[in-house]
Amino acid sequence: MVPSLKPVERPLALGEQVYHTLRSHLRNGQIVAGQPLQEVQLAEQLGVSRTPVREALRRLASEGLLVSDGRSFIVPALTLDDVNDIYEIRFLIEPAAIKSIAGLTHSRELRRSIEDALAAAARAHKAEDAVGFRDATIRFRDAWLALVPNPRLVRIVEQYAxxxxxxxxxxxxxxxxxxxxxxxxxxxxxxxxAGDGDTAAAAMLEHLGEAKRAFIAAVGLAEEDPLQQ
Incomplete structure (x- = not known):
C-alpha cells in the first residue's frame, strides 16, 4: 500500500450530467409544459449518445417531472389535484427540514449564504428583476438545504419543490x-x-401556504377549488 495515494476525482457519468442539465432547464422554465423531449434530438443537441439521454429522461419521469407521451417525454401540465398533492407533501416535510437546521444557524458564518441569497432577492425585487428574484429564491433554498443533515430528506424537498x-x-x-x-x-x-426552530417551521409553513395560493390564482385554477373562492 502507498500511504500517499488518494482516490482520484472522477467526473460525473454522462447520464448524471444530462440529468442535471435537463433538470436545470426544467427548474428555470426553459422547458415548458407540453414541449416534447425526444432522445435523438436531445442527444444531438448535447453531443452525447442516446443512452445517457434515455437514462436521464427516465429518471426525471420517475420523479414526476416528466411523463411519457408515446415516443417522447413531456412536462405535464399540473391540475388542481396535482398542486394539492404536491403542497400536502411540502407542508409536511419542509417545516421539519428547516427546523432541523435551527441549532446551527445561530452561527453567522453558517447562515451567511442564506442571508446573501435573501439580500440578492431584495435587490432583484427592487430592480423589478423577476428572473433574478427567482434565481435568488433558488439560491436561498439551496443554501438552507445544504445545512440539513439528512440527505434523503434533502432529495425529497428538492424533488417536490x-x-x-x-x-x-x-x-x-x-x-x-x-x-x-x-x-x-x-x-x-x-x-x-435566533436559532428558533419552531418559529422557523411556522414561518416556512405560512410561506408555502402563500406560495400555493399565488400559484393557483396565477394559473386560473382557483375557480375549480371552492376553498380558494
Whole structure:
C-alpha cells in the first residue's frame, strides 16, 4: 500500500450530467409544459449518445417531472389535484427540514449564504428583476438545504419543490407576489438567526401556504377549488 495515494476525482457519468442539465432547464422554465423531449434530438443537441439521454429522461419521469407521451417525454401540465398533492407533501416535510437546521444557524458564518441569497432577492425585487428574484429564491433554498443533515430528506424537498419551481415565473412576474415571498423569506431568516426552530417551521409553513395560493390564482385554477373562492 502507498500511504500517499488518494482516490482520484472522477467526473460525473454522462447520464448524471444530462440529468442535471435537463433538470436545470426544467427548474428555470426553459422547458415548458407540453414541449416534447425526444432522445435523438436531445442527444444531438448535447453531443452525447442516446443512452445517457434515455437514462436521464427516465429518471426525471420517475420523479414526476416528466411523463411519457408515446415516443417522447413531456412536462405535464399540473391540475388542481396535482398542486394539492404536491403542497400536502411540502407542508409536511419542509417545516421539519428547516427546523432541523435551527441549532446551527445561530452561527453567522453558517447562515451567511442564506442571508446573501435573501439580500440578492431584495435587490432583484427592487430592480423589478423577476428572473433574478427567482434565481435568488433558488439560491436561498439551496443554501438552507445544504445545512440539513439528512440527505434523503434533502432529495425529497428538492424533488417536490422542483415540481413548482419550473413554473414560478407565472407568479414571480407579479410585484405583489414577490413582496409576499420576500416577506416570508425574511421571517424564516430571522427565526433561523435566533436559532428558533419552531418559529422557523411556522414561518416556512405560512410561506408555502402563500406560495400555493399565488400559484393557483396565477394559473386560473382557483375557480375549480371552492376553498380558494
Amino acid at each position: 422542483d415540481h413548482m419551481q419550473r413554473i414560478r415565473t407565472l407568479t414571480l412576474d407579479d410585484s405583489e407576489t414577490r413582496t409576499i415571498v420576500l416577506r416570508g423569506l425574511n421571517r424564516i431568516t430571522t427565526a433561523l438567526a
